[in-house]
Amino acid sequence: MKLFKKEDKMSSLVTANCNLLPVINRFGIRLGFKEKTIAEICTEQDVNPDFFLAIVNTYTDENYFPEQELLSFSPLLLIDYLKNTHNYYIGYVLPKIERLLTKVMETCRDNCDSLKMISSFYKKYKTELLLHLKTEDEKVFPYIVNLYKNRNRQPDQKSIAEYEDEHTNVEEKLSDLKNLVIKYLDPNYDHNAMNEFLLALFQFEKDLYDHARIEDAILVQQVIMLEEEVKTKPAQ
Ligand SMILES: [Fe+2]
Ligand SMILES: [Fe+2]
Structure with a gap:
């Protein structure tokens, strides 16, 4: 391409x-x-x-995926971009997906059990995703900004490796939701409304995949190098 x-x-x-x-x-x-x-x-x-x-x-x-080039940019630039992306997810993507799901549910006839299951899966997913974004915005990103600007770390501060262990794969769960809809949902709803909902899930999955790639393969690697640098710096 x-x-x-x-x-x-x-x-x-x-x-x-x-x-x-x-x-x-x-x-x-x-x-x-x-x-x-x-x-x-x-x-x-x-x-x-x-x-x-x-x-x-x-x-x-x-x-x-220009790994070397991306690694050469300031983590502040990356964080700024990632934060704007979080705001886009919270302020636009999630409300849009919810609106589309409500629209599908309104068209459901007779037995809507499988659709209700999709809805509750989505609600759990949303809670988990919001927590994920909040942790990054309120804990991980401020930690990185301080490390980068001041080149220091509190002794009890979690390392990026520890944060990374807890870094859940939100894009994989979204893929599970998408597959549930495609494979197991009873087709007793308006299909145009459902296709719009599904299309929004596809778009969101692609966006999240790229977002996670930048966090895991670039930002985390930059922070590991910064932590090494701070560790090897002689005490002042
Ligand atoms: Fe993120
Ligand atoms: Fe993340």
């Missing part, structure tokens, strides 16, 4: 893959691109164009 470059038009990103729009928005970049290039718009919006391209290309091509 063709990777995007700085001299490409920003509009070409969206025409090639409209799922990139929310990703672009996370950088504060909105529609109305005119004929401007990616480099021009990034300069206007004070966005690092190399980081922007690494993220949109990772999102576009499943086989593209």
Whole structure:
């Protein structure tokens, strides 16, 4: 698949893959691109164009993951992007999925037991996901920011390896939910409403997969290196 470059038009990103729009928005970049290039718009919006391209290309091509390049960016840049993504999940994706699920449930006829099971699976999933995001926003990210800026750690502070052990695979659970719907749901509902719900799950799964890849393969690796550096630094 063709990777995007700085001299490409920003509009070409969206025409090639409209799922990139929310990703672009996370950088504060909105529609109305005119004929401007990616480099021009990034300069206007004070966005690092190399980081922007690494993220949109990772999102576009499943086989593209510029690990060394991503590792070279500041963890603060990564955290900023990841936090914006969390806000997008909490403020937009989850309420949208819920709305679509409610719509399906309203169309259910006769025995709705399997649909109720999907709904309760979703509720449990949502609770777990919100806790996951909260832990990252309130504990993990502040720990990393402090480690990066001040190059120090409290003696009783959990290490990133300990956080990583508790880092649940929220994208896998979402895949389970999707498979439950596809394989085991009794088809006594409006199928157009159900397809919209399922489509939203597919989109969310893809977004979460890329999100987790950046956290696990990049951010965590950067923090392991930082922790090593702090540990080997002579006491002052
Ligand atoms: Fe996250
Ligand atoms: Fe995470």
